[in-house]
Amino acid sequence: MYERTVFFLSDQTGVTAETLGHSLITQFDGHDYRQVTLPFIDSEDKAREAVRKIDKTGAEDSFRPIVFSTLVHPELRRIVKEAQGLHLDIFDVFLEPLEVELKQAPAHESGRAHGMSDINAYMKRIEATNFALANDDGGISRNYDMADVILVGVSRSGKTPTCLYLALQYGVYAANYPLTEEDFESGQLPDFLKQHVKKLYGLTIAPDRLRQIRKERRPLGKYSSAQQVRYELRESEKIFKKFGIPHVDTTEFSIEEISSRILDSTGVDRRVRP
Amino acid sequence: MYERTVFFLSDQTGVTAETLGHSLITQFDGHDYRQVTLPFIDSEDKAREAVRKIDKTGAEDSFRPIVFSTLVHPELRRIVKEAQGLHLDIFDVFLEPLEVELKQAPAHESGRAHGMSDINAYMKRIEATNFALANDDGGISRNYDMADVILVGVSRSGKTPTCLYLALQYGVYAANYPLTEEDFESGQLPDFLKQHVKKLYGLTIAPDRLRQIRKERRPLGKYSSAQQVRYELRESEKIFKKFGIPHVDTTEFSIEEISSRILDSTGVDRRVRP
Numbered sequence: 168m169y170e171r172t173v174f175f176l177s178d179q180t181g182v183t184a185e186t187l188g189h190s191l192i193t194q195f196d197g198h199d200y201r202q203v204t205l206p207f208i209d210s211e212d213k214a215r216e217a218v219r220k221i222d223k224t225g226a227e228d229s230f231r232p233i234v235f236s237t238l239v240h241p242e243l244r245r246i247v248k249e250a251q252g253l254h255l256d257i258f259d260v261f262l263e264p265l266e267v268e269l270k271q272a273p274a275h276e277s278g279r280a281h282g283m284s285d286i287n288a289y290m291k292r293i294e295a296t297n298f299a300l301a302n303d304d305g306g307i308s309r310n311y312d313m314a315d316v317i318l319v320g321v322s323r324s325g326k327t328p329t330c331l332y333l334a335l336q337y338g339v340y341a342a343n344y345p346l347t348e349e350d351f352e353s354g355q356l357p358d359f360l361k362q363h364v365k366k367l368y369g370l371t372i373a374p375d376r377l378r379q380i381r382k383e384r385r386p387l388g389k390y391s392s393a394q395q396v397r398y399e400l401r402e403s404e405k406i407f408k409k410f411g412i413p414h415v416d417t418t419e420f421s422i423e424e425i426s427s428r429i430l431d432s433t434g435v436d437r438r439v440r441p
Numbered sequence: 442m443y444e445r446t447v448f449f450l451s452d453q454t455g456v457t458a459e460t461l462g463h464s465l466i467t468q469f470d471g472h473d474y475r476q477v478t479l480p481f482i483d484s485e486d487k488a489r490e491a492v493r494k495i496d497k498t499g500a501e502d503s504f505r506p507i508v509f510s511t512l513v514h515p516e517l518r519r520i521v522k523e524a525q526g527l528h529l530d531i532f533d534v535f536l537e538p539l540e541v542e543l544k545q546a547p548a549h550e551s552g553r554a555h556g557m558s559d560i561n562a563y564m565k566r567i568e569a570t571n572f573a574l575a576n577d578d579g580g581i582s583r584n585y586d587m588a589d590v591i592l593v594g595v596s597r598s599g600k601t602p603t604c605l606y607l608a609l610q611y612g613v614y615a616a617n618y619p620l621t622e623e624d625f626e627s628g629q630l631p632d633f634l635k636q637h638v639k640k641l642y643g644l645t646i647a648p649d650r651l652r653q654i655r656k657e658r659r660p661l662g663k664y665s666s667a668q669q670v671r672y673e674l675r676e677s678e679k680i681f682k683k684f685g686i687p688h689v690d691t692t693e694f695s696i697e698e699i700s701s702r703i704l705d706s707t708g709v710d711r712r713v714r715p
Contacts, residue, residue: 180701183464189714190457190511191535194547202714206701233542237464253542260534261465268507268527273468289695290657296602300574328570331605335696383564421563422609427454427480440463440476 169201170229176236178277181206188235214246221250239277288439295334302342315435318343320370321399325417338438351402369407369414443475444503450510452551455480462509488520495524513551562713569608576616589709592617594644595673599691612712625676643681643688
């Protein structure tokens with residue numbers, strides 16, 4: 168049994184309610200929350216169904232539920248509020264000041280954010296994702312002319328997930344190239360990278376953390392040995408220094424943070440916005 | 442010149458402020474907004490720098506800026522409010538009711554959401570991403586025992602970006618398999634899929650939309666011809682019906698929406714939360 172349930176209600180995906188709620192509840196430690204997302208509440212029936220679920224759960228928990236919601240329609244919002252719980256709704260508090268500021272009534276239409284209202288945004292994200300896949304791990308395409316940024320670093324420093332996140336979230340064209348034994352021995356970068364040295368961005372990571380990640384992949388052998396990991400990281404940092412490549416230590420950062428830091432530091436523009 | 446600028450301020454990545462702000466401003470049509478994210482405002486100096494940027498921009502625009510912020514530290518929040526603009530801050534309005542409800546003071550520490558507080562969450566997302574890559578396009582691994590869900594559909598119906606989004610956002614293990622000419626001719630699924638028929642989820646799409654997407658890739662030839670596209674979609678829908686595979690038409694949906702609908706419809710649990 169959980170002591171309390173946090174609900175995320177939405178007439179769409181629930182991504183906004185989840186993001187908002189997560190930012191807030193992580194400010195309060197030591198609670199054992201169950202988290203439940205109820206997306207696509209787009210009719211009065213579904214709103215009443217949500218009320219039943221919330222009340223049923225609340226009756227079983229030790230404390231009443233917390234309900235984060237982003238319901239656009241006033242009538243659905245009214246129904247959902249009948250559920251017993253603490254209700255926190257962004258449209259309740261922020262729509263009115265925006266209405267006053269913009270001297271315009273809100274559309275009260277759902278599906279405007281995260282929706283297909285902009286097919287171009289969808290295409291850009293798909294194309295950026297295809298670009299990241301084709302230019303992953305120094306691979307196939309090496310379409311570096313088209314890249315917004317090229318991540319470099321040792322194996323398992325976080326390059327691939329970061330490139331994919333940049334593509335899916337922001338439509339940014341991110342390639343990546345894994346620094347190799349050959350690069351370390353020569354202290355040089357391949358010519359196809361040197362041409363684009365201004366697009367390079369380095370990822371580094373603490374040796375212990377890298378070992379931990381590599382061991383998940385190959386528990387034994389040189390690849391995850393303390394000596395090898397330290398050697399590769401030391402040499403990669405020498406290369407960053409030699410070529411003036413800005414870099415970030417990813418040890419303490421999530422994929423979102425690494426991505427935001429890259430955009431912030433390079434000045435690369437988001438092609439789409441979430 | 443833009444008529445108005447929308448700022449997203451954060452002591453962390455800015456993802457929450459962007460998501461919140463986007464949900465709200467898309468309710469008001471016809472405005473020509475410039476969108477600027479100012480992340481990592483984690484010192485009084487940076488807060489003052491943000492104030493300068495906001496005021497400079499506001500002086501150039503026709504209307505004062507709208508400022509969405511998610512600053513945890515009360516002092517930084519106070520400084521930022523000195524900027525001329527409409528300020529909307531989630532911590533201003535939601536922290537107090539939560540404090541009362543939970544009978545606990547908030548940590549006022551930044552970096553709790555989207556942070557590395559949970560290394561397990563990071564590892565799960567990375568592993569799920571590696572899984573998606575290894576099991577993309579019916580490829581290499583076919584580790585379908587481990588899959589939470591296996592997306593099936595014709596080429597370019599949105600399988601790959603959806604799998605990657607499910608992995609990065611939710612840590613869900615999503616494989617995908619492209620239905621082929623052979624499957625259409627036999628009206629059958631390969632045995633390695635039939636074994637996992639309960640994990641299958643279909644993607645379909647309107648013929649015109651699919652043609653448009655395929656033409657971006659290969660403008661000429663059978664691949665993007667009206668006849669071929671209609672044939673493949675018709676046959677794939679027959680297969681969905683024959684094997685009782687739930688499916689969604691992705692034409693009108695963004696990657697977030699497709700992903701949410703899959704989780705909602707299959708009941709697959711999020712392994713991590715954004």
